Amino acid sequence: MKIENKTGAPPLLPRRFYKNVQVAPVAGESAGSAATAPAAAGEIVAEIAMEQAACPHFTILLDGRPVKTPARRPLIVPCRALAELIAEEFRAQENTVNPALMPVNRLANTVIDGLSANQQPVREDILRYSAGDMVFYRADSPRELAEKQAQGWDKVLDWAWEIMEAEFQAGTGVMFISQKPEALAAVSAYLRQRLSPATACTPFALAALHVMTCVSGSALLAFMVESGALAVREAWQLAQIEEDWTMAQWGQDAEAAQRRAGRERDFYAAAAVLTALKAE
Structure with missing residues:
Protein backbone atom coordinates (compact mmCIF):
# COMPACT_ATOMS: atom_id res chain seq x y z
CA MET A 1 0.00 0.00 0.00
CA LYS A 2 1.35 3.40 -0.96
CA ILE A 3 1.26 6.03 1.79
CA GLU A 4 0.72 9.55 0.51
CA ASN A 5 2.61 12.50 1.92
CA LYS A 6 -0.16 14.96 2.87
CA THR A 7 2.05 17.37 4.79
CA GLY A 8 3.41 19.08 1.72
CA ALA A 9 6.93 18.77 3.11
CA PRO A 10 9.67 17.40 0.85
CA PRO A 11 10.48 13.72 1.42
CA LEU A 12 13.30 12.98 3.84
CA LEU A 13 16.54 12.05 2.13
CA PRO A 14 18.91 9.43 3.56
CA ARG A 15 21.40 11.04 5.92
CA ARG A 16 25.07 10.34 5.43
CA PHE A 17 26.31 8.73 8.62
CA TYR A 18 29.63 10.60 8.40
CA LYS A 19 29.80 14.20 7.23
CA ASN A 20 33.52 14.12 6.53
CA PRO A 103 33.92 -5.71 2.32
CA VAL A 104 37.17 -3.80 1.73
CA ASN A 105 37.11 -2.39 5.25
CA ARG A 106 36.45 -5.88 6.65
CA LEU A 107 39.37 -7.26 4.66
CA ALA A 108 41.69 -4.54 5.96
CA ASN A 109 40.56 -5.22 9.53
CA THR A 110 41.30 -8.92 9.10
CA VAL A 111 44.80 -8.17 7.86
CA ILE A 112 45.67 -5.66 10.56
CA ASP A 113 44.16 -7.60 13.47
CA GLY A 114 45.57 -10.99 12.56
CA LEU A 115 46.80 -12.02 9.15
CA SER A 116 49.74 -9.61 8.99
CA ALA A 117 51.29 -11.28 12.03
CA ASN A 118 50.83 -14.82 10.71
CA GLN A 119 50.35 -15.31 6.98
CA GLN A 120 51.21 -18.99 6.79
CA PRO A 121 47.76 -20.45 7.68
CA VAL A 122 46.14 -18.39 4.93
CA ARG A 123 48.75 -19.47 2.38
CA GLU A 124 48.18 -23.09 3.38
CA ASP A 125 44.42 -22.71 3.04
CA ILE A 126 44.78 -21.37 -0.50
CA LEU A 127 46.98 -24.34 -1.36
CA ARG A 128 44.37 -26.71 0.11
CA TYR A 129 41.77 -25.19 -2.18
CA SER A 130 44.09 -25.64 -5.15
CA ALA A 131 44.38 -29.35 -4.37
CA GLY A 132 40.60 -29.75 -4.67
CA ASP A 133 39.79 -26.84 -6.94
CA MET A 134 36.20 -26.49 -8.12
CA VAL A 135 37.22 -26.61 -11.79
CA PHE A 136 38.48 -30.20 -11.37
CA TYR A 137 35.00 -31.54 -10.63
CA ARG A 138 32.61 -31.80 -13.56
CA ALA A 139 29.06 -33.02 -14.05
CA ASP A 140 28.62 -36.07 -16.27
CA SER A 141 25.00 -35.08 -16.93
CA PRO A 142 23.00 -33.29 -18.11
CA ARG A 143 25.00 -32.81 -21.25
CA GLU A 144 24.36 -29.07 -21.48
CA LEU A 145 25.89 -28.44 -18.05
CA ALA A 146 28.86 -30.71 -18.75
CA GLU A 147 29.57 -28.84 -21.97
CA LYS A 148 29.35 -25.45 -20.26
CA GLN A 149 31.82 -26.57 -17.60
CA ALA A 150 34.25 -27.96 -20.15
CA GLN A 151 34.05 -24.83 -22.29
CA GLY A 152 34.64 -22.53 -19.34
CA TRP A 153 36.96 -24.52 -17.10
CA ASP A 154 39.28 -26.29 -19.53
CA LYS A 155 40.98 -22.97 -20.32
CA VAL A 156 41.69 -22.55 -16.60
CA LEU A 157 43.56 -25.86 -16.58
CA ASP A 158 45.36 -24.83 -19.78
CA TRP A 159 46.48 -21.61 -18.08
CA ALA A 160 47.76 -23.51 -15.04
CA TRP A 161 49.88 -25.70 -17.29
CA GLU A 162 51.15 -22.82 -19.44
CA ILE A 163 52.01 -20.45 -16.57
CA MET A 164 52.71 -22.73 -13.60
CA GLU A 165 53.63 -25.93 -15.43
CA ALA A 166 51.04 -27.57 -13.19
CA GLU A 167 49.22 -30.46 -14.86
CA PHE A 168 45.86 -31.01 -13.16
CA GLN A 169 43.36 -33.79 -13.72
CA ALA A 170 39.62 -33.19 -14.06
CA GLY A 171 36.87 -35.77 -13.65
CA THR A 172 33.19 -36.34 -12.98
CA GLY A 173 31.43 -37.17 -9.75
CA VAL A 174 32.06 -36.14 -6.17
CA MET A 175 34.93 -38.46 -5.26
CA PHE A 176 38.19 -36.69 -4.46
CA ILE A 177 40.56 -36.47 -7.43
CA SER A 178 44.14 -36.92 -6.32
CA GLN A 179 46.48 -34.50 -8.09
CA LYS A 180 50.13 -35.08 -8.86
CA PRO A 181 52.54 -33.82 -6.16
CA GLU A 182 54.46 -31.98 -8.88
CA ALA A 183 51.35 -29.96 -9.77
CA LEU A 184 50.71 -28.96 -6.17
CA ALA A 185 54.38 -28.05 -5.71
CA ALA A 186 54.15 -25.84 -8.79
CA VAL A 187 51.18 -23.98 -7.29
CA SER A 188 53.06 -23.47 -4.03
CA ALA A 189 56.05 -22.07 -5.92
CA TYR A 190 53.78 -19.78 -7.94
CA LEU A 191 52.16 -18.41 -4.79
CA ARG A 192 55.56 -17.67 -3.27
CA GLN A 193 56.62 -15.93 -6.47
CA ARG A 194 53.51 -13.76 -6.75
CA LEU A 195 53.30 -12.76 -3.09
CA SER A 196 56.66 -11.99 -1.61
CA PRO A 197 56.60 -11.58 2.20
CA ALA A 198 59.02 -8.63 1.88
CA THR A 199 56.45 -5.98 0.88
CA ALA A 200 53.92 -4.07 2.98
CA CYS A 201 51.21 -4.87 0.42
CA THR A 202 51.66 -8.65 0.66
CA PRO A 203 49.27 -9.35 3.57
CA PHE A 204 46.51 -7.36 1.87
CA ALA A 205 47.05 -9.10 -1.47
CA LEU A 206 47.10 -12.47 0.27
CA ALA A 207 43.85 -11.70 2.07
CA ALA A 208 42.20 -10.60 -1.18
CA LEU A 209 43.37 -13.75 -2.94
CA HIS A 210 42.03 -15.85 -0.06
CA VAL A 211 38.62 -14.16 -0.16
CA MET A 212 38.30 -14.76 -3.91
CA THR A 213 39.36 -18.38 -3.47
CA CYS A 214 36.90 -19.11 -0.67
CA VAL A 215 33.99 -17.30 -2.31
CA SER A 216 34.46 -18.95 -5.71
CA GLY A 217 35.77 -22.34 -4.57
CA SER A 218 38.67 -21.96 -7.00
CA ALA A 219 42.21 -20.88 -6.21
CA LEU A 220 43.06 -21.08 -9.91
CA LEU A 221 40.39 -18.53 -10.85
CA ALA A 222 41.69 -16.24 -8.11
CA PHE A 223 45.25 -16.63 -9.41
CA MET A 224 44.13 -15.76 -12.93
CA VAL A 225 42.41 -12.58 -11.79
CA GLU A 226 45.41 -11.56 -9.67
CA SER A 227 47.78 -12.06 -12.61
CA GLY A 228 45.58 -10.16 -15.05
CA ALA A 229 44.92 -13.25 -17.17
CA LEU A 230 41.17 -13.12 -16.51
CA ALA A 231 38.76 -10.24 -15.94
CA VAL A 232 36.96 -10.33 -12.63
CA ARG A 233 33.54 -10.43 -14.31
CA GLU A 234 34.46 -13.47 -16.40
CA ALA A 235 35.99 -15.18 -13.37
CA TRP A 236 32.78 -14.71 -11.41
CA GLN A 237 30.71 -16.07 -14.30
CA LEU A 238 32.95 -19.14 -14.54
CA ALA A 239 32.59 -19.73 -10.82
CA GLN A 240 28.79 -19.65 -11.13
CA ILE A 241 28.32 -22.00 -14.09
CA GLU A 242 26.63 -24.78 -12.11
CA GLU A 243 24.59 -22.44 -9.93
CA ASP A 244 23.44 -20.45 -12.97
CA TRP A 245 22.38 -23.63 -14.74
CA THR A 246 20.46 -24.87 -11.69
CA MET A 247 18.79 -21.48 -11.28
CA ALA A 248 17.75 -21.49 -14.93
CA GLN A 249 16.07 -24.87 -14.42
CA TRP A 250 14.42 -24.40 -11.04
CA GLY A 251 14.49 -20.69 -10.26
CA GLN A 252 16.00 -18.95 -7.24
CA ASP A 253 14.45 -17.98 -3.93
CA ALA A 254 14.99 -14.62 -2.28
CA GLU A 255 17.26 -15.96 0.46
CA ALA A 256 19.56 -17.69 -2.03
CA ALA A 257 19.67 -14.53 -4.14
CA GLN A 258 20.69 -12.49 -1.09
CA ARG A 259 23.49 -14.92 -0.21
CA ARG A 260 24.75 -14.86 -3.77
CA ALA A 261 24.72 -11.06 -3.86
CA GLY A 262 26.86 -11.02 -0.73
CA ARG A 263 29.38 -13.45 -2.21
CA GLU A 264 29.53 -11.47 -5.42
CA ARG A 265 30.10 -8.23 -3.51
CA ASP A 266 32.98 -9.80 -1.58
CA PHE A 267 34.51 -11.29 -4.75
CA TYR A 268 34.49 -8.01 -6.65
CA ALA A 269 35.76 -6.10 -3.61
CA ALA A 270 38.72 -8.46 -3.22
CA ALA A 271 39.56 -8.01 -6.90
CA ALA A 272 39.38 -4.23 -6.43
CA VAL A 273 41.87 -4.52 -3.57
CA LEU A 274 44.32 -6.35 -5.84
CA THR A 275 43.93 -3.64 -8.47
CA ALA A 276 44.45 -0.88 -5.89
CA LEU A 277 47.63 -2.47 -4.58
CA LYS A 278 49.08 -2.53 -8.10
CA ALA A 279 48.10 1.07 -8.82
CA GLU A 280 50.79 2.58 -6.61
Whole structure:
Protein backbone atom coordinates (compact mmCIF):
# COMPACT_ATOMS: atom_id res chain seq x y z
CA MET A 1 0.00 0.00 0.00
CA LYS A 2 1.35 3.40 -0.96
CA ILE A 3 1.26 6.03 1.79
CA GLU A 4 0.72 9.55 0.51
CA ASN A 5 2.61 12.50 1.92
CA LYS A 6 -0.16 14.96 2.87
CA THR A 7 2.05 17.37 4.79
CA GLY A 8 3.41 19.08 1.72
CA ALA A 9 6.93 18.77 3.11
CA PRO A 10 9.67 17.40 0.85
CA PRO A 11 10.48 13.72 1.42
CA LEU A 12 13.30 12.98 3.84
CA LEU A 13 16.54 12.05 2.13
CA PRO A 14 18.91 9.43 3.56
CA ARG A 15 21.40 11.04 5.92
CA ARG A 16 25.07 10.34 5.43
CA PHE A 17 26.31 8.73 8.62
CA TYR A 18 29.63 10.60 8.40
CA LYS A 19 29.80 14.20 7.23
CA ASN A 20 33.52 14.12 6.53
CA VAL A 21 35.53 11.18 5.25
CA GLN A 22 39.18 11.99 4.63
CA VAL A 23 42.13 9.96 3.40
CA ALA A 24 45.28 11.15 5.12
CA PRO A 25 48.95 10.15 4.93
CA VAL A 26 50.45 8.75 8.11
CA ALA A 27 53.69 10.62 8.75
CA GLY A 28 55.07 13.96 9.86
CA GLU A 29 53.38 17.30 9.50
CA SER A 30 51.21 16.34 6.54
CA ALA A 31 49.40 13.69 8.58
CA GLY A 32 48.86 16.15 11.41
CA SER A 33 47.46 18.82 9.14
CA ALA A 34 45.10 16.32 7.51
CA ALA A 35 43.82 15.17 10.89
CA THR A 36 43.07 18.70 12.06
CA ALA A 37 41.70 20.15 8.83
CA PRO A 38 38.21 21.54 9.60
CA ALA A 39 35.21 20.40 7.58
CA ALA A 40 33.33 22.96 5.53
CA ALA A 41 30.46 24.50 7.51
CA GLY A 42 27.16 22.74 6.94
CA GLU A 43 28.73 20.07 4.76
CA ILE A 44 26.43 17.06 4.42
CA VAL A 45 27.95 14.87 1.74
CA ALA A 46 31.24 13.17 2.56
CA GLU A 47 34.37 14.34 0.78
CA ILE A 48 37.74 12.83 0.18
CA ALA A 49 40.61 15.12 1.22
CA MET A 50 43.76 13.93 -0.49
CA GLU A 51 47.19 15.02 0.74
CA GLN A 52 49.95 15.20 -1.86
CA ALA A 53 52.80 14.33 0.50
CA ALA A 54 55.06 11.45 -0.45
CA CYS A 55 54.02 8.91 2.17
CA PRO A 56 53.74 5.13 1.80
CA HIS A 57 50.94 4.60 4.34
CA PHE A 58 47.47 6.10 4.73
CA THR A 59 44.60 6.16 7.16
CA ILE A 60 40.97 7.27 7.05
CA LEU A 61 39.54 10.07 9.17
CA LEU A 62 35.83 10.01 10.00
CA ASP A 63 34.70 13.48 11.01
CA GLY A 64 38.30 14.14 11.99
CA ARG A 65 38.82 10.95 13.99
CA PRO A 66 41.09 8.14 12.73
CA VAL A 67 39.44 4.79 12.07
CA LYS A 68 40.35 1.87 14.29
CA THR A 69 39.93 -1.85 13.74
CA PRO A 70 37.70 -4.06 15.94
CA ALA A 71 40.84 -4.83 17.99
CA ARG A 72 41.33 -1.05 18.48
CA ARG A 73 44.40 -0.89 16.27
CA PRO A 74 44.86 2.08 13.89
CA LEU A 75 43.51 1.28 10.45
CA ILE A 76 46.57 2.04 8.32
CA VAL A 77 47.00 0.70 4.79
CA PRO A 78 50.08 0.70 2.53
CA CYS A 79 48.76 2.70 -0.42
CA ARG A 80 46.48 5.59 -1.27
CA ALA A 81 44.29 3.65 -3.71
CA LEU A 82 43.37 1.08 -1.06
CA ALA A 83 42.57 3.82 1.45
CA GLU A 84 40.31 5.42 -1.15
CA LEU A 85 38.34 2.18 -1.51
CA ILE A 86 37.75 2.03 2.23
CA ALA A 87 36.85 5.72 2.38
CA GLU A 88 34.32 5.21 -0.39
CA GLU A 89 32.63 2.49 1.64
CA PHE A 90 32.33 4.84 4.62
CA ARG A 91 30.95 7.56 2.36
CA ALA A 92 28.19 5.21 1.23
CA GLN A 93 26.88 4.54 4.75
CA GLU A 94 23.48 6.10 5.36
CA ASN A 95 21.73 6.45 8.73
CA THR A 96 23.66 3.53 10.18
CA VAL A 97 26.91 1.68 9.51
CA ASN A 98 26.46 -1.77 7.95
CA PRO A 99 29.74 -3.76 7.96
CA ALA A 100 28.23 -6.30 5.55
CA LEU A 101 28.26 -3.58 2.90
CA MET A 102 31.92 -2.71 3.58
CA PRO A 103 33.92 -5.71 2.32
CA VAL A 104 37.17 -3.80 1.73
CA ASN A 105 37.11 -2.39 5.25
CA ARG A 106 36.45 -5.88 6.65
CA LEU A 107 39.37 -7.26 4.66
CA ALA A 108 41.69 -4.54 5.96
CA ASN A 109 40.56 -5.22 9.53
CA THR A 110 41.30 -8.92 9.10
CA VAL A 111 44.80 -8.17 7.86
CA ILE A 112 45.67 -5.66 10.56
CA ASP A 113 44.16 -7.60 13.47
CA GLY A 114 45.57 -10.99 12.56
CA LEU A 115 46.80 -12.02 9.15
CA SER A 116 49.74 -9.61 8.99
CA ALA A 117 51.29 -11.28 12.03
CA ASN A 118 50.83 -14.82 10.71
CA GLN A 119 50.35 -15.31 6.98
CA GLN A 120 51.21 -18.99 6.79
CA PRO A 121 47.76 -20.45 7.68
CA VAL A 122 46.14 -18.39 4.93
CA ARG A 123 48.75 -19.47 2.38
CA GLU A 124 48.18 -23.09 3.38
CA ASP A 125 44.42 -22.71 3.04
CA ILE A 126 44.78 -21.37 -0.50
CA LEU A 127 46.98 -24.34 -1.36
CA ARG A 128 44.37 -26.71 0.11
CA TYR A 129 41.77 -25.19 -2.18
CA SER A 130 44.09 -25.64 -5.15
CA ALA A 131 44.38 -29.35 -4.37
CA GLY A 132 40.60 -29.75 -4.67
CA ASP A 133 39.79 -26.84 -6.94
CA MET A 134 36.20 -26.49 -8.12
CA VAL A 135 37.22 -26.61 -11.79
CA PHE A 136 38.48 -30.20 -11.37
CA TYR A 137 35.00 -31.54 -10.63
CA ARG A 138 32.61 -31.80 -13.56
CA ALA A 139 29.06 -33.02 -14.05
CA ASP A 140 28.62 -36.07 -16.27
CA SER A 141 25.00 -35.08 -16.93
CA PRO A 142 23.00 -33.29 -18.11
CA ARG A 143 25.00 -32.81 -21.25
CA GLU A 144 24.36 -29.07 -21.48
CA LEU A 145 25.89 -28.44 -18.05
CA ALA A 146 28.86 -30.71 -18.75
CA GLU A 147 29.57 -28.84 -21.97
CA LYS A 148 29.35 -25.45 -20.26
CA GLN A 149 31.82 -26.57 -17.60
CA ALA A 150 34.25 -27.96 -20.15
CA GLN A 151 34.05 -24.83 -22.29
CA GLY A 152 34.64 -22.53 -19.34
CA TRP A 153 36.96 -24.52 -17.10
CA ASP A 154 39.28 -26.29 -19.53
CA LYS A 155 40.98 -22.97 -20.32
CA VAL A 156 41.69 -22.55 -16.60
CA LEU A 157 43.56 -25.86 -16.58
CA ASP A 158 45.36 -24.83 -19.78
CA TRP A 159 46.48 -21.61 -18.08
CA ALA A 160 47.76 -23.51 -15.04
CA TRP A 161 49.88 -25.70 -17.29
CA GLU A 162 51.15 -22.82 -19.44
CA ILE A 163 52.01 -20.45 -16.57
CA MET A 164 52.71 -22.73 -13.60
CA GLU A 165 53.63 -25.93 -15.43
CA ALA A 166 51.04 -27.57 -13.19
CA GLU A 167 49.22 -30.46 -14.86
CA PHE A 168 45.86 -31.01 -13.16
CA GLN A 169 43.36 -33.79 -13.72
CA ALA A 170 39.62 -33.19 -14.06
CA GLY A 171 36.87 -35.77 -13.65
CA THR A 172 33.19 -36.34 -12.98
CA GLY A 173 31.43 -37.17 -9.75
CA VAL A 174 32.06 -36.14 -6.17
CA MET A 175 34.93 -38.46 -5.26
CA PHE A 176 38.19 -36.69 -4.46
CA ILE A 177 40.56 -36.47 -7.43
CA SER A 178 44.14 -36.92 -6.32
CA GLN A 179 46.48 -34.50 -8.09
CA LYS A 180 50.13 -35.08 -8.86
CA PRO A 181 52.54 -33.82 -6.16
CA GLU A 182 54.46 -31.98 -8.88
CA ALA A 183 51.35 -29.96 -9.77
CA LEU A 184 50.71 -28.96 -6.17
CA ALA A 185 54.38 -28.05 -5.71
CA ALA A 186 54.15 -25.84 -8.79
CA VAL A 187 51.18 -23.98 -7.29
CA SER A 188 53.06 -23.47 -4.03
CA ALA A 189 56.05 -22.07 -5.92
CA TYR A 190 53.78 -19.78 -7.94
CA LEU A 191 52.16 -18.41 -4.79
CA ARG A 192 55.56 -17.67 -3.27
CA GLN A 193 56.62 -15.93 -6.47
CA ARG A 194 53.51 -13.76 -6.75
CA LEU A 195 53.30 -12.76 -3.09
CA SER A 196 56.66 -11.99 -1.61
CA PRO A 197 56.60 -11.58 2.20
CA ALA A 198 59.02 -8.63 1.88
CA THR A 199 56.45 -5.98 0.88
CA ALA A 200 53.92 -4.07 2.98
CA CYS A 201 51.21 -4.87 0.42
CA THR A 202 51.66 -8.65 0.66
CA PRO A 203 49.27 -9.35 3.57
CA PHE A 204 46.51 -7.36 1.87
CA ALA A 205 47.05 -9.10 -1.47
CA LEU A 206 47.10 -12.47 0.27
CA ALA A 207 43.85 -11.70 2.07
CA ALA A 208 42.20 -10.60 -1.18
CA LEU A 209 43.37 -13.75 -2.94
CA HIS A 210 42.03 -15.85 -0.06
CA VAL A 211 38.62 -14.16 -0.16
CA MET A 212 38.30 -14.76 -3.91
CA THR A 213 39.36 -18.38 -3.47
CA CYS A 214 36.90 -19.11 -0.67
CA VAL A 215 33.99 -17.30 -2.31
CA SER A 216 34.46 -18.95 -5.71
CA GLY A 217 35.77 -22.34 -4.57
CA SER A 218 38.67 -21.96 -7.00
CA ALA A 219 42.21 -20.88 -6.21
CA LEU A 220 43.06 -21.08 -9.91
CA LEU A 221 40.39 -18.53 -10.85
CA ALA A 222 41.69 -16.24 -8.11
CA PHE A 223 45.25 -16.63 -9.41
CA MET A 224 44.13 -15.76 -12.93
CA VAL A 225 42.41 -12.58 -11.79
CA GLU A 226 45.41 -11.56 -9.67
CA SER A 227 47.78 -12.06 -12.61
CA GLY A 228 45.58 -10.16 -15.05
CA ALA A 229 44.92 -13.25 -17.17
CA LEU A 230 41.17 -13.12 -16.51
CA ALA A 231 38.76 -10.24 -15.94
CA VAL A 232 36.96 -10.33 -12.63
CA ARG A 233 33.54 -10.43 -14.31
CA GLU A 234 34.46 -13.47 -16.40
CA ALA A 235 35.99 -15.18 -13.37
CA TRP A 236 32.78 -14.71 -11.41
CA GLN A 237 30.71 -16.07 -14.30
CA LEU A 238 32.95 -19.14 -14.54
CA ALA A 239 32.59 -19.73 -10.82
CA GLN A 240 28.79 -19.65 -11.13
CA ILE A 241 28.32 -22.00 -14.09
CA GLU A 242 26.63 -24.78 -12.11
CA GLU A 243 24.59 -22.44 -9.93
CA ASP A 244 23.44 -20.45 -12.97
CA TRP A 245 22.38 -23.63 -14.74
CA THR A 246 20.46 -24.87 -11.69
CA MET A 247 18.79 -21.48 -11.28
CA ALA A 248 17.75 -21.49 -14.93
CA GLN A 249 16.07 -24.87 -14.42
CA TRP A 250 14.42 -24.40 -11.04
CA GLY A 251 14.49 -20.69 -10.26
CA GLN A 252 16.00 -18.95 -7.24
CA ASP A 253 14.45 -17.98 -3.93
CA ALA A 254 14.99 -14.62 -2.28
CA GLU A 255 17.26 -15.96 0.46
CA ALA A 256 19.56 -17.69 -2.03
CA ALA A 257 19.67 -14.53 -4.14
CA GLN A 258 20.69 -12.49 -1.09
CA ARG A 259 23.49 -14.92 -0.21
CA ARG A 260 24.75 -14.86 -3.77
CA ALA A 261 24.72 -11.06 -3.86
CA GLY A 262 26.86 -11.02 -0.73
CA ARG A 263 29.38 -13.45 -2.21
CA GLU A 264 29.53 -11.47 -5.42
CA ARG A 265 30.10 -8.23 -3.51
CA ASP A 266 32.98 -9.80 -1.58
CA PHE A 267 34.51 -11.29 -4.75
CA TYR A 268 34.49 -8.01 -6.65
CA ALA A 269 35.76 -6.10 -3.61
CA ALA A 270 38.72 -8.46 -3.22
CA ALA A 271 39.56 -8.01 -6.90
CA ALA A 272 39.38 -4.23 -6.43
CA VAL A 273 41.87 -4.52 -3.57
CA LEU A 274 44.32 -6.35 -5.84
CA THR A 275 43.93 -3.64 -8.47
CA ALA A 276 44.45 -0.88 -5.89
CA LEU A 277 47.63 -2.47 -4.58
CA LYS A 278 49.08 -2.53 -8.10
CA ALA A 279 48.10 1.07 -8.82
CA GLU A 280 50.79 2.58 -6.61
